[in-house]
Amino acid sequence: QVTLVESGGGLVQAGGSLRLSCAASGRTFVIFSEAWFRQAPGKEREFVAAISRDGASTTYADSVKGRFTISGENAKNTIYLQMNSLKTEDTAVYYCAAGPLTMGGSEKEYVYWGRGAQVTVSS
Numbered sequence: 001q002v003t004l005v006e007s008g009g010g011l012v013q014a015g016g017s018l019r020l021s022c023a024a025s026g027r028t029f030v031i032f033s034e035a036w037f038r039q040a041p042g043k044e045r046e047f048v049a050a051i052s053r054d055g056a057s058t059t060y061a062d063s064v065k066g067r068f069t070i071s072g073e074n075a076k077n078t079i080y081l082q083m084n085s086l087k088t089e090d091t092a093v094y095y096c097a098a099g100p101l102t103m104g105g106s107e108k109e110y111v112y113w114g115r116g117a118q119v120t121v122s123s
Contacts, residue, residue: 002026002112004096009117014088020081020117022096033103034079035110036070038092038119045095047105051079057103064090086121094119 008020024031035050049060049070058070069082083090094117097110 002028002031002098004098004112004114006094006096006114006117009094009119011120011122012086014086014121014123016086016121017082017084018086018119019083020094020096020119022079022081022114024077024079024098024112028077030100031098031112032100033109034072034096034098035103035105036079036081037095037097037107038090039095039116040089040092043092045107047107048094049081050103050105052103059103059105061105083119086119088121088123090119091121092119093117 003025005023012018033052036048037045039045047061051058051070055072067085072079096114098112099110102109
């Protein structure tokens with residue numbers, strides 16, 4: 001079993017920055033990739049970014065390219081999502097996820113999920 005815990009959410013003005021963290025514990029050796037998804041009120045959960053366990057590969061949703069950066073720190077079993085130039089439409093609950101086999105934008109690739117962190121961007 002792998003446990004994921006997000007932190008770093010909060011309230012920020014449009015144009016500002018926030019950094020989310022996701023700490024993994026348990027059987028972390030089964031993790032092949034980790035990702036961030038988000039769910040805005042009244043909308044379906046959507047992919048944001050993913051990173052391979054070795055950090056060599058990353059992928060982003062078009063809506064966040066150039067503004068968000070995903071990174072990892074294996075020694076701490078932690079991944080990060082640096083969010084810059086935030087927009088009101090980035091307001092959502094952000095979820096960390098981990099998967100054992102592949103890295104991509106489908107929820108089906110990820111077996112383990114955190115409880116989420118609220119990010120609110122005000123105008």
